[in-house]
Amino acid sequence: MADLIVILSEQALGDGDAQRIVALHDGEELRYHVLVPADTERNLLVDVIDHLSMLELRKALDAVRGREPSDDQARTSASDALEVSLTALRGTGVEADGEVTADDPLPAVQQTIDTLGAREVVVVTRPHAMEDTFHRDWASRARDELGVPVLHVYAGTTFLG
Template sequence: MTDASPTIVLLTEQALTPGDAARITAFHADDSPAYRVVVPADTERSLLVDVLDHLSLLELREALDAVRGRDDDAGDRAAAGQALAATLAELKAVGVEATGEVVAGDPVDTLAAQIATTGATEVVVVTRLHAVEDTFHTDWASRARERLGVPVLHVYAGSSWVG
């Protein structure tokens, strides 16, 4: 048996709030895990799915913005970098060890690689509510549960909801 603390890989599509960081780290406060944060730079979401997600939440302005679209890879990478920095700061503010990176490609592939590299014992996926993906189990957490062989917790950003 080793004295090394466990590693938890945390995949998030946006910066954690102070409340998110406190709720997520409370699950394993007694284990003192290290957190490895990954933020995808290119989520490549479907226009139709984005519009339906926003409409299902009565977010009419956001649905219109999704229809107008944008294609700004440099902006996506910069936003992901800001989300990573803010997330690391929030995790460190609640007293946990955290490192991370902005990643490209399929987030579930990234999770598999992180588990292989770090020996992580659990994955936490933090997303906004995505009605279509969540309903049809095509969201990152559902795909990770099917593939990774470690526990996967899906937390909705800014809330105490667990998926």
């Protein structure tokens, strides 16, 4: 059976993201398990700072005005992101499955590692000014808690976190 790589992503993987992730282990026979959190509990201050740091003024204003998605919308969005991600990965010729997780995805990542024997975790996020700076982002927490190699990549780019 092929080794497993867990991908924890806060958004849908694009075709380029999938290709870059698969290329990390070119020539190896691997399976991928994608976890996408249904982010139902957002921190208003962190969201506003993240949007402002990326010059996303409209999104920052929407966050202040409370125009965040409902729990059902967040779960639907996560399910859609999961399906798009699986399609992108499968389009590269690899085996991929996945699931939607709770707000804090690290327990689901740990369970996947314990149950399925994953050898590595790839965390895919947008840049987050507060979390990245203070090492409270998923990748930093995963490195501290999981006991397997963790790679942090920024969605849509070749940058590593």
